[in-house]
Amino acid sequence: MAAGSSNFRLCDVVLDDTIGRSTPDVEHERAVAIFDLIEENSFEPVGHSGGPYRLYLSLVDSKLMLAIKSEAGEDVATHILSLTPFRRTIKDYFMICESYYEAIRSATPSRIEAIDMGRRGIHNEGSQTLMDRLQNKIRLDFDTARRLFTLICVLYWRG
Template sequence: MTAAATQRLCDVVLDDTIGRATPDVEHERAVAIFDLIEENSFEPVGHDSGPYRLNLSLIDAKLVFAISARDGETIATHILSLTPFRRLVKDYYMICESYYAAIRSSTPSQIEAIDMGRRGIHNEGSQTLMDRLDGKIRMDFDTARRLFTLVCVLHWRG
């Protein structure tokens, strides 16, 4: 198999510890997972026999990345504090609310300016995620963006 076929996620599961939310939020979570699986570059450091399954759970307000092989064999578990993401997620939701409000009543240039700010915060969160997983998981920036989207959706209760 090629590196593109093996250095990737083939499945992402949200553990029951994540909790359930409104139907709209559940839909957003499903879309975020679909987008992530559809296109990604993901490889646990020291392991090159993917594709991989990722199980996300919450333990003591920490995000747990449990990585396994396609056959279920455990590969690695990484635990991330959500503290470095709290401000970013809060800012991201505030600017998203502004963006959706602006769509209804603002000029295209105002909407574009708000959208640039939204993308900037999203990029910052994506880079923070990459930095926190550095030396543990190799991924490209687009995959980090999709994972950060999922982290944001996990915080969204609806």
């Protein structure tokens, strides 16, 4: 984050009950994804003077709703994001993650590294799609987009 941009960050991420609960493993992964996102991010709703911000995520008609509030709870903006452009990427990401976890058990280090490079490439693709979809709404740096895409993936994961 650039100096002076500390007001353009998330201080909290809340999953609405519409997201649903899952297995303890999935809940743990969601908590880790939220922690990582809050720990380091750059999040600037276009046209707003500064936060920090609270991000409320919910599902509405199979779309992701991002409700942004100030730290004090005042409404800043709400964006509804179709998840359709992410479905194929998320599916591919889960498939390659399965291959990665299987490879860890028995594959050569070079094979594990090759699969991991593919996994990171698919994750980067999803992160870029997220940045593109939020363009003109929310400015994110690439690392924040990666963390937010991880959270979106974990929302799909059933364990």
